[in-house]
Amino acid sequence: MRVAFQGDRGAYAESAIAEIWRHPVEQIPVPTFTGALRAVDEGAADACVIPVENSIVGRVEAGWQALAAYPGMRIVGDTFIPVRHCLLAPKGATLQGLVTVSSHPVALAQCGRFFESHPWIKPSKSFDTGGAARDIAERGDPSHGAIASTAAAERYGLAVLEEGVQDRRDNHTRFVAVVSQHSRLWRRTHAIRGAISVDKDDPKQIAEATRELLGEIVERNGLELDEIVSVFFTLTHDLTTAFPALAAREIGWVNVPLLCATEIPVPGSMPRCLRTLVQVELRAPRPLDTHIYLRDAVALRPDVAVKD
Numbered sequence: 001m002r003v004a005f006q007g008d009r010g011a012y013a014e015s016a017i018a019e020i021w022r023h024p025v026e027q028i029p030v031p032t033f034t035g036a037l038r039a040v041d042e043g044a045a046d047a048c049v050i051p052v053e054n055s056i057v058g059r060v061e062a063g064w065q066a067l068a069a070y071p072g073m074r075i076v077g078d079t080f081i082p083v084r085h086c087l088l089a090p091k092g093a094t095l096q097g098l099v100t101v102s103s104h105p106v107a108l109a110q111c112g113r114f115f116e117s118h119p120w121i122k123p124s125k126s127f128d129t130g131g132a133a134r135d136i137a138e139r140g141d142p143s144h145g146a147i148a149s150t151a152a153a154e155r156y157g158l159a160v161l162e163e164g165v166q167d168r169r170d171n172h173t174r175f176v177a178v179v180s181q182h183s184r185l186w187r188r189t190h191a192i193r194g195a196i197s198v199d200k201d202d203p204k205q206i207a208e209a210t211r212e213l214l215g216e217i218v219e220r221n222g223l224e225l226d227e228i229v230s231v232f233f234t235l236t237h238d239l240t241t242a243f244p245a246l247a248a249r250e251i252g253w254v255n256v257p258l259l260c261a262t263e264i265p266v267p268g269s270m271p272r273c274l275r276t277l278v279q280v281e282l283r284a285p286r287p288l289d290t291h292i293y294l295r296d297a298v299a300l301r302p303d304v305a306v307k308d
Helices: 012-021 033-041 061-068 105-109 112-117 129-139 150-156 203-221 244-250 295-300
Strands: 002-006 026-030 047-054 073-082 086-089 100-103 122-125 144-148 159-163 172-180 189-197 228-235 258-262 273-281
Touching (some): 002 012, 002 033, 012 073, 033 061, 047 061, 086 129, 100 105, 129 144, 129 150, 144 150, 189 203, 189 295, 203 228, 203 244, 228 244, 273 295
Parallel strands (some): 002 026, 100 122
Antiparallel strands (some): 047 172, 073 172, 086 144
């Protein structure tokens, strides 16, 4: 999963990506909001995050304008990220020795009181908070600082001269997750098929096979339990000694609706086979490994079987 964002490493958008996806993704920094959307439109990224509103300055107009320029996009999620701006500078710098402080224009607007109380420091616009931190780290000039996050300070080896320089303690920014409407990623609801075989009609074997199948479905699709809506199990007519749902309950699927049924006994069909249909509602858009077939059941769908 590739997710583009406007800015540089250490930007608040990285926190938005981590909050929305909660899975490892490839983060792609680009200079502009339009560039982030263009990356999605041209296939260089699967999704992007765009800031659209801040609790201090209101609408992030540049974000909305970029979205308006790409009407073929869909907003598929959002998150509110706490914004705690810090005054950063090269190590050895002092507040009194600063002449300019750079950051994204929206970040500067959130720190009006700081500049009013420190009139000798002039704000300077930069394309991004993280980018501003990187630039002053590269320059190493103790008279130039940046407003960015503590994560940016750690990433670029900068000193934090002051924390919480924004005008309000409850400052936060709303980011939206965006994908192309031509991509299947806008779909949040999916159904995952799976099947596995057992050697004989034995409760322990059925339970073991159920745990193995569900575990593979979760692991290979990167699912979290609260993303699973319901599970439907079927067993061939020669498996009658145990409910697969019982094994699912025993591994913690206690709040997931489960249902068991018998497969139609078509002559010549695979014997001793357990099948499942797992319905999921993804928290954030992402590609799935989808259908999982194990043991002898690989023969049912060799096209999706994992090759050793």
